[in-house]
Amino acid sequence: MAPPTWLTSIAAPIVLGAAIISVPLTRSQQPPLERWGADALPAQAQVIDQKAFNALAQVPSQDAFDGSSLFYPPGTDSASLKARPFHVYHDDFYAIIGSNPTLTVVAATDKDPLFHEAVVWYPPTDEVFFVQNAGAKAAGTGLNKSAIIQRISLAQADAVKDLASAVGQVDVVTVPSSPQVINPNGGTNWRGQIIFCGEGQGPAVPSALYAMNPVPPYNTTVLVNNFFGRQFSSLNDVAVHPSNGWIYFTDVDYGFLQDFRSKVNIRRQVYRWNPDTGVIQAVADYTLRPNGLTFSPDGKWLYVTDTGAAQGFTGVDWSAPASIYRLPVNDDGTLGPNELFTYVHVGVPDGVHCDTKGNVYSGVGDGLHVWNPAGTLIGKIYTGDVAANFQFAGKGRIVICGETELFYGTLAAEGAHITDL
Numbered sequence: 001m002a003p004p005t006w007l008t009s010i011a012a013p014i015v016l017g018a019a020i021i022s023v024p025l026t027r028s029q030q031p032p033l034e035r036w037g038a039d040a041l042p043a044q045a046q047v048i049d050q051k052a053f054n055a056l057a058q059v060p061s062q063d064a065f066d067g068s069s070l071f072y073p074p075g076t077d078s079a080s081l082k083a084r085p086f087h088v089y090h091d092d093f094y095a096i097i098g099s100n101p102t103l104t105v106v107a108a109t110d111k112d113p114l115f116h117e118a119v120v121w122y123p124p125t126d127e128v129f130f131v132q133n134a135g136a137k138a139a140g141t142g143l144n145k146s147a148i149i150q151r152i153s154l155a156q157a158d159a160v161k162d163l164a165s166a167v168g169q170v171d172v173v174t175v176p177s178s179p180q181v182i183n184p185n186g187g188t189n190w191r192g193q194i195i196f197c198g199e200g201q202g203p204a205v206p207s208a209l210y211a212m213n214p215v216p217p218y219n220t221t222v223l224v225n226n227f228f229g230r231q232f233s234s235l236n237d238v239a240v241h242p243s244n245g246w247i248y249f250t251d252v253d254y255g256f257l258q259d260f261r262s263k264v265n266i267r268r269q270v271y272r273w274n275p276d277t278g279v280i281q282a283v284a285d286y287t288l289r290p291n292g293l294t295f296s297p298d299g300k301w302l303y304v305t306d307t308g309a310a311q312g313f314t315g316v317d318w319s320a321p322a323s324i325y326r327l328p329v330n331d332d333g334t335l336g337p338n339e340l341f342t343y344v345h346v347g348v349p350d351g352v353h354c355d356t357k358g359n360v361y362s363g364v365g366d367g368l369h370v371w372n373p374a375g376t377l378i379g380k381i382y383t384g385d386v387a388a389n390f391q392f393a394g395k396g397r398i399v400i401c402g403e404t405e406l407f408y409g410t411l412a413a414e415g416a417h418i419t420d421l
C-alpha cells in the first residue's frame with residue numbers, strides 16, 4: 001500500500017509512518033446497501049452509513065493516531081472504497097452525482113507532485129490549467145527552481161471518461177509562462193486571463209499576483225507584489241467576488257515553512273484588492289493559516305479553508321484547525337464575523353469551490369469532500385490520497401489534482417459561475 005501522502009497537501013512533504021488502520025468488522029456491521037436499492041445506486045457509487053460506525057467495537061488508541069492513517073468505515077477497505085469512488089453519506093449527494101458519475105486517472109507520476117493546485121478552466125479553448133507543488137522536496141522546486149504550470153485538453157479527457165485509468169492517453173503540456181510565474185499556487189479566471197498566486201522565492205523574489213494570457217505566448221503581467229513596499233509571505237489562493245469585482249486572496253507562511261522563503265514578517269491573513277483603484281486592504285485575520293477561498297454563488301458568503309494543523313517541514317499539530325470557516329460578505333465588500341462551517345476528519349481542507357446550488361467542495365486527505373450549505377458532509381469523491389485542489393469545468397465535469405495523479409470526473413453538478421469581471 002502506498003504511504004498516504006496527504007500531508008503534502010499544502011505542499012508540505014512530510015511522510016509519516018505508513019500504518020493504515022483497518023478496523024475489522026463482522027458481517028452484521030456492514031452497511032446494508034440493499035436498503036437503498038442496488039438498481040438506484042450508480043455503478044461508481046456506494047453508500048457509507050455513518051450510523052454503522054457511531055459506536056465501534058474498538059476505537060484505535062490515541063497514541064496510534066499520527067494523521068497518516070485513513071479510517072475505513074465498517075465493511076470497507078482501501079480497494080473497495082476506490083472501486084466505487086462516489087461515496088454517498090446523505091441523500092442530497094444523489095443529485096450531485098447523477099445516474100452515471102465517472103472518475104478517471106488521466107495522468108500520473110512516480111513522485112513528482114506535478115498535479116497540485118491552481119486548477120483553472122479556460123472555456124474558449126476548453127483547457128484546464130494546474131501547477132506543480134512548489135514546496136515539495138520530491139519536486140525539487142521552491143528555492144532552486146520554480147514550480148511549473150501545465151494544461152490538459154478536456155476533449156481528450158472526456159474521450160476516456162469510461163476508463164478507470166487512461167494514463168498516457170491525455171497530453172499534459174507545459175505552459176511556458178513569460179516572464180515565468182515564480183512558484184505558482186492558487187489561480188482563478190479574471191478578465192479573460194488567469195490570475196496566479198506566485199509564492200515567491202528566497203528573500204529577493206517577492207510573492208505576487210500575476211495575470212497570464214491563457215493562450216500563446218502565455219505572456220504575464222505582475223499585478224500586485226507588495227503591501228506598501230513590504231513583501232507578502234507567500235500568497236496562496238485567490239478568488240474574484242461575483243459582483244463587486246474585488247479580488248480576494250490569502251497570504252500564509254508555507255513558503256517559509258517549506259524552506260523557500262526567508263522569514264515571516266507580515267501577518268497571515270485575507271486581503272482584497274481593487275484592480276481599478278489599486279486599493280489593497282486586509283479583511284480577515286482570524287485564521288491560523290488561511291489557504292483556499294471561494295464565494296458562495298450568490299456572493300453572500302466567503303469560505304476560507306484553514307490548514308493551520310499543517311506546519312510544512314516543521315510537522316503537524318492535530319489540535320490546530322483543519323477547518324473551513326465562512327464569513328458574510330457585507331454590501332461594501334468587507335467581511336462579517338467568521339463562523340465554523342466544518343472541520344474535516346482526514347487531513348486538512350485546501351482548495352475550496354461551490355457548485356451552483358451552494359454546496360461546498362474541498363480537497364482533503366482522501367479526495368474531495370462535499371458539504372451541503374448547512375455544513376453536513378453529504379458525500380465524497382474518493383481518491384484515497386491527498387487532493388489539494390480541483391475545479392469544475394462548467395456543468396458535469398471536474399478536474400482533481402491529486403499530487404502524483406490527475407483525475408477527470410463527470411457528474412451532474414455544475415460549478416458556481418466563475419466571475420470574469
Ligand SMILES: *[C@@H]1O[C@H](CO)[C@@H](O)[C@H](O)[C@H]1NC(C)=O
Nearest residue numbers: 136137139140141142143144
Ligand atoms: C537545492 O540545490 C542544492 C544544491 O544542489 C541542494 O543541496 C538542495 O537540496 C536543493 N534544494 C531543494 C529544495 O531542492
Ligand SMILES: *[C@@H]1O[C@H](CO)[C@@H](O)[C@H](O)[C@H]1NC(C)=O
Nearest residue numbers: 193211212213218219220221
Ligand atoms: C499579453 O500580451 C497582449 C498583447 O500585447 C496584451 O494585450 C495582454 O494584455 C497581455 N496579457 C498579459 C496577461 O500580460
